[in-house]
Amino acid sequence: MSEDRSLARRVNCVVNGTAQAAEVSVRRTLADYLRQDLGLTGTHLGCEHGVCGACTVLVDGRAVRSCLMLAVQAEGCAVTTVEGIAPDVVTLHPLQTAFAKHHALQCGFCTPGMLTTLLEFLEEVPAPTAEEIRIVISGNLCRCTGYEPIVAATLEAAAVMRGGA
Structure with missing residues (x-):
C-alpha cells in the first residue's frame, strides 16, 4: 500500500548539526525518520510506547522519547542523537x-x-x-x-x- 501524499508534510530541522529537509508522512515517528530516512540507527527502538527510554534523543536540548514524537513535530528544531553528542569524529564526549x-x-x-x-x-x-x-x-x-x-x-x-x- 502506498502512502497518501496528502498526508505528507515538509520537515526542516537540524540533526546533529546538519540541516535536513524532507517530505515525511504525518504519521511517521521521529525515531523512524532518524533511523530509516537518515540512517541514524544509534537511536534504538525498544518498547515503542515511551516506557523503556531506548529511543531518547535531544530536541532543542530536551530529552524526548522519539518513538512518541512525530517527525513533523521536529519542524524547526535541533535534534541530537547519540551519533551527535561527541565534539568530533575523533574525540568522545x-x-x-x-x-x-x-x-x-x-x-x-x-x-x-x-x-x-x-x-x-x-x-x-x-x-x-x-x-x-x-x-x-x-x-x-x-x-x-x-x-x-x-x-x-x-x-x-x-x-x-x-x-x-
Missing part, C-alpha cells in the same frame, strides 16, 4: 569516555537513551548526587548493568565536565 571506563554498558541497547537523558540532566545539574542520577535514569531501562556503573560513570563525567580530573 566525557560521558561516553566515562561509560567505557566504568563498563557502564554491556549489551549497549539502552546506552544511547541513557547518554542523551544524562546529557540534558548534566546541563541542568552539573554536580549531581548519586541519588539524583538514579532518579533521572529511572525511566531508562537497562537489563545488564545493574545501574551502578552508569551512576559511577555519570559522577565522573560530571566532574570532568566541570573541569575536574
Whole structure:
C-alpha cells in the first residue's frame, strides 16, 4: 500500500548539526525518520510506547522519547542523537569516555537513551548526587548493568565536565 501524499508534510530541522529537509508522512515517528530516512540507527527502538527510554534523543536540548514524537513535530528544531553528542569524529564526549571506563554498558541497547537523558540532566545539574542520577535514569531501562556503573560513570563525567580530573 502506498502512502497518501496528502498526508505528507515538509520537515526542516537540524540533526546533529546538519540541516535536513524532507517530505515525511504525518504519521511517521521521529525515531523512524532518524533511523530509516537518515540512517541514524544509534537511536534504538525498544518498547515503542515511551516506557523503556531506548529511543531518547535531544530536541532543542530536551530529552524526548522519539518513538512518541512525530517527525513533523521536529519542524524547526535541533535534534541530537547519540551519533551527535561527541565534539568530533575523533574525540568522545566525557560521558561516553566515562561509560567505557566504568563498563557502564554491556549489551549497549539502552546506552544511547541513557547518554542523551544524562546529557540534558548534566546541563541542568552539573554536580549531581548519586541519588539524583538514579532518579533521572529511572525511566531508562537497562537489563545488564545493574545501574551502578552508569551512576559511577555519570559522577565522573560530571566532574570532568566541570573541569575536574
